[in-house]
Amino acid sequence: MSVVTLRVNGQEVAVPAGASLLEAARAAGVELPTLCHLEGLTPVGACRLCLVAPEAGGRLLPACATEAAEGMAIRTDTEELQRYRRMAVELFFAEGNHVCAFCVANGDCELQDVAVAVGMDHSRFPYRYPHRHVDASHPQFALDHHRCILCTRCVRVCDEIEGAHVWDVAMRGSQCTIIAGLDEPWGDVEACTSCGKCVDVCPTGALFRKEDTTAEKHPHAERAELLRRAREQHQWSNQ
Amino acid sequence: MPVPQPESPARQLRCCGASGCRSAGGDALLAALRTACDADATEGLTIKPVGCLRLCGRGPLVACDGPEGTRLYGAVPPERAADLLAAAREQGAEAGGARAALESHRLDLEHPFFRLQRPVVLETCGQVDPESIDDALAHGAYGQLRRVLAELTPKQVRDEVRRSGLRGRGGAGYPTGLKWDTVALQPPGPRTVVCNADEGDPGAFMDRSVLESDPHRLIEGMAIAAYAVGADRGYVYVRAEYPLAIERLRLALQQARRKGVLGRGIFGSDFSLTIEVRVGAGAYVCGEETALLLSIQGQRGMPRPRPPYPAQSGLWGAPTLINNVETFSAVPAILREGGDWYAAMGTEGSRGTKVFALSGAVRHTGLVEVPMGMPLRTVVEEMGGGVPDGSAVKAVQTGGPSGGCIPEERLDTPVDYESLLQLGSMMGSGGMVVMGETTSMPVVARHFMRFSVNESCGKCVPCRAGTVQLAELLDRFVEHRAEAADLERLEELCGMVRATSLCGLGQAAPNPVLSTLRWFRHEYEAALREPSHCEPPDTCTVGPDGETRGYAP
Numbered sequence: 119m120s121v122v123t124l125r126v127n128g129q130e131v132a133v134p135a136g137a138s139l140l141e142a143a144r145a146a147g148v149e150l151p152t153l154c155h156l157e158g159l160t161p162v163g164a165c166r167l168c169l170v171a172p173e174a175g176g177r178l179l180p181a182c183a184t185e186a187a188e189g190m191a192i193r194t195d196t197e198e199l200q201r202y203r204r205m206a207v208e209l210f211f212a213e214g215n216h217v218c219a220f221c222v223a224n225g226d227c228e229l230q231d232v233a234v235a236v237g238m239d240h241s242r243f244p245y246r247y248p249h250r251h252v253d254a255s256h257p258q259f260a261l262d263h264h265r266c267i268l269c270t271r272c273v274r275v276c277d278e279i280e281g282a283h284v285w286d287v288a289m290r291g292s293q294c295t296i297i298a299g300l301d302e303p304w305g306d307v308e309a310c311t312s313c314g315k316c317v318d319v320c321p322t323g324a325l326f327r328k329e330d331t332t333a334e335k336h337p338h339a340e341r342a343e344l345l346r347r348a349r350e351q352h353q354w355s356n357q
Numbered sequence: 358m359p360v361p362q363p364e365s366p367a368r369q370l371r372c373c374g375a376s377g378c379r380s381a382g383g384d385a386l387l388a389a390l391r392t393a394c395d396a397d398a399t400e401g402l403t404i405k406p407v408g409c410l411r412l413c414g415r416g417p418l419v420a421c422d423g424p425e426g427t428r429l430y431g432a433v434p435p436e437r438a439a440d441l442l443a444a445a446r447e448q449g450a451e452a453g454g455a456r457a458a459l460e461s462h463r464l465d466l467e468h469p470f471f472r473l474q475r476p477v478v479l480e481t482c483g484q485v486d487p488e489s490i491d492d493a494l495a496h497g498a499y500g501q502l503r504r505v506l507a508e509l510t511p512k513q514v515r516d517e518v519r520r521s522g523l524r525g526r527g528g529a530g531y532p533t534g535l536k537w538d539t540v541a542l543q544p545p546g547p548r549t550v551v552c553n554a555d556e557g558d559p560g561a562f563m564d565r566s567v568l569e570s571d572p573h574r575l576i577e578g579m580a581i582a583a584y585a586v587g588a589d590r591g592y593v594y595v596r597a598e599y600p601l602a603i604e605r606l607r608l609a610l611q612q613a614r615r616k617g618v619l620g621r622g623i624f625g626s627d628f629s630l631t632i633e634v635r636v637g638a639g640a641y642v643c644g645e646e647t648a649l650l651l652s653i654q655g656q657r658g659m660p661r662p663r664p665p666y667p668a669q670s671g672l673w674g675a676p677t678l679i680n681n682v683e684t685f686s687a688v689p690a691i692l693r694e695g696g697d698w699y700a701a702m703g704t705e706g707s708r709g710t711k712v713f714a715l716s717g718a719v720r721h722t723g724l725v726e727v728p729m730g731m732p733l734r735t736v737v738e739e740m741g742g743g744v745p746d747g748s749a750v751k752a753v754q755t756g757g758p759s760g761g762c763i764p765e766e767r768l769d770t771p772v773d774y775e776s777l778l779q780l781g782s783m784m785g786s787g788g789m790v791v792m793g794e795t796t797s798m799p800v801v802a803r804h805f806m807r808f809s810v811n812e813s814c815g816k817c818v819p820c821r822a823g824t825v826q827l828a829e830l831l832d833r834f835v836e837h838r839a840e841a842a843d844l845e846r847l848e849e850l851c852g853m854v855r856a857t858s859l860c861g862l863g864q865a866a867p868n869p870v871l872s873t874l875r876w877f878r879h880e881y882e883a884a885l886r887e888p889s890h891c892e893p894p895d896t897c898t899v900g901p902d903g904e905t906r907g908y909a910p
Contacts, residue, residue, distance in 0.1 A: 166859070
């Protein structure tokens with residue numbers, strides 16, 4: 119297996135060829151905040167939290183979606199990146215209706231975690247309080263669009279791991295919304311196998327089990343990676 | 358080698374049948390001319406529908422050719438058809454009278470608007486009948502494709518294009534020859550060429566005019582490109598808002614297939630090419646190359662991070678060459694005259710000519726093709742004739758929602774990629790919107806920001822949510838509710854959206870704000886303390902107050 123070496127925040131690190139900058143950063147012991155990225159799913163580079171700065175200058179790179187290259191040198195913690203990350207998290211909070219106090223995911227929410235990580239205690243941008251709805255038509259699960267950050271993990275896990283492609287994105291811009299089937303109530307979508315993977319990978323309280331109430335959701339975001347490893351490398355976690 | 362001129366009939370009337378003149382009544386005029394001509398049984402006079410005759414603002418346009426030269430008439434009502442016919446006929450008492458009657462419609466072909474043009478891409482635009490391949494062939498169409506296939510290797514073609522210094526005319530200005538090489542030098546396998554005809558910038562209509570006026574030139578350019586990079590498949594991605602362009606392009610492709618210009622074993626060589634039209638569904642972001650490719654594949658048009666670039670992995674994973682309409686359309690002339698000929702025009706970094714769509718507060722609205730490096734002032738004031746009421750130009754907007762406003766005091770800047778970037782604008786695809794003194798810059802910025810809000814695909818958060826916040830901040834300035842902190846917040850958020858957005862649309866979305874902040878900061882500051890000195894929004898030439906015109910969210 120060939121290896122590439124690069125520098126993360128001045129520290130030399132070697133990763134297998136084909137690894138992402140995110141993996142390289144982790145190999146260097148650097149934790150980058152992520153929201154849309156999930157091990158086991160195709161990276162989309164949408165949340166922009168894992169952006170890193172090449173030392174050579176040029177555009178910022180999404181670490182999750184950029185392949186590590188030999189001799190590369192990146193910085194993950196410049197003052198500018200920290201400002202941008204905080205603003206991105208502010209934008210996330212301002213564009214939806216995120217009320218931690220009565221959210222199912224309170225205490226186990228990745229959006230909350232990144233807010234803590236980037237030091238965002240309030241949004242300087244006015245909250246938009248969008249009118250969104252809740253789809254509780256599925257017998258076991260529900261989707262609360264107010265809490266959706268459009269990371270598309272559910273879309274990808276359902277398409278890439280479960281192979282059902284129940285979810286997709288409709289509309290555009292700030293009107294974007296996750297839809298089930300052909301924009302049908304989730305409960306009416308026959309393709310849904312009720313496997314619950316979308317609920318497990320959802321970083322917020324948008325997708326949840328109906329039996330969970332405030333602060334009772336405990337997702338299993340690692341499920342995508344475990345399944346992929348089982349399928350592709352025939353390694354099961356219980357072995 | 359000059360453009361082969363067909364044995365033109367001694368006398369003909371060329372009627373513009375492109376969208377601009379059609380909307381001004383060009384169809385009715387053409388019908389009236391034909392009726393009058395039939396009734397007259399006039400001998401030796403041809404009435405020919407052609408493409409754009411450039412001065413769109415004075416449509417419908419008719420060019421009257423004869424041995425004594427060409428006369429151009431504008432804003433001709435159908436009732437004057439008989440006069441036009443008489444004027445087109447030989448010299449005589451009647452012709453003289455008719456000409457006198459039409460004198461008020463006559464346009465001066467020696468005016469700088471026409472005189473300073475340097476048609477390359479548009480060399481047969483307005484000459485050929487866009488619906489007739491025979492006429493196009495008579496004007497030399499596909500001559501270079503035939504020659505290239507018979508005489509040149511793909512590498513020689515690419516060398517010629519590289520020598521020309523041609524850069525992508527879609528806006529970013531990537532060197533065309535380099536892009537062609539990158540595609541050609543990928544590992545063996547299928548390749549595709551794609552023409553980006555999703556011209557979406559407000560105020561840009563160059564590509565539409567080329568498609569409507571001279572579709573065979575584009576097809577020839579694409580075919581030459583396909584040969585040069587080893588592709589046997591091509592797609593033209595056209596926006597649905599261009600029905601006439603789509604109709605003419607489809608007809609042209611059909612004619613080209615029938616003539617054996619497309620298909621298997623073109624001109625007896627072993628080169629084969631099929632070209633299909635794909636029609637967009639009204640998303641501006643589909644002009645971004647990775648989104649465009651997904652849209653062709655039948656998927657949701659959303660940009661993806663690059664690399665890999667389409668040249669490495671594009672349509673269905675195959676190396677894909679994507680160029681804009683104007684880029685492909687420049688290729689036949691470059692091969693005919695040679696790369697050096699093309700490179701001799703323009704400036705050091707920006708070779709050749711560029712087509713601009715001149716509109717807004719300007720006397721002469723229409724299409725101009727000029728050498729790169731011409732001062733903006735020459736284009737706007739000499740060719741365009743300045744603001745109709747004679748007042749001063751305030752700014753020129755280039756590059757649409759990705760570009761910026763160039764203030765009057767910088768109009769002596771040469772038009773080239775680098776100079777416009779330095780001014781905080783960009784070449785863009787070629788829309789040039791002139792603004793008069795009554796235009797309020799915060800309103801202009803908000804207009805374009807609302808466009809970006811509406812056209813964001815919603816994938817990445819800076820563009821999806823950042824543009825919404827920017828538009829809201831701009832509302833505060835337009836409505837004189839802004840505080841000093843808002844100005845700071847505006848600049849900070851612009852910087853963030855620019856630096857962190859995934860694709861060019863988001864990265865460039867703050868440009869209209871940043872450029873107006875740079876050159877017209879006092880207007881924003883005036884909005885902080887007291888009502889701005891600007892006119893109310895409804896008197897602005899660009900930027901309606903936002904609730905209308907289809908851009909508002």
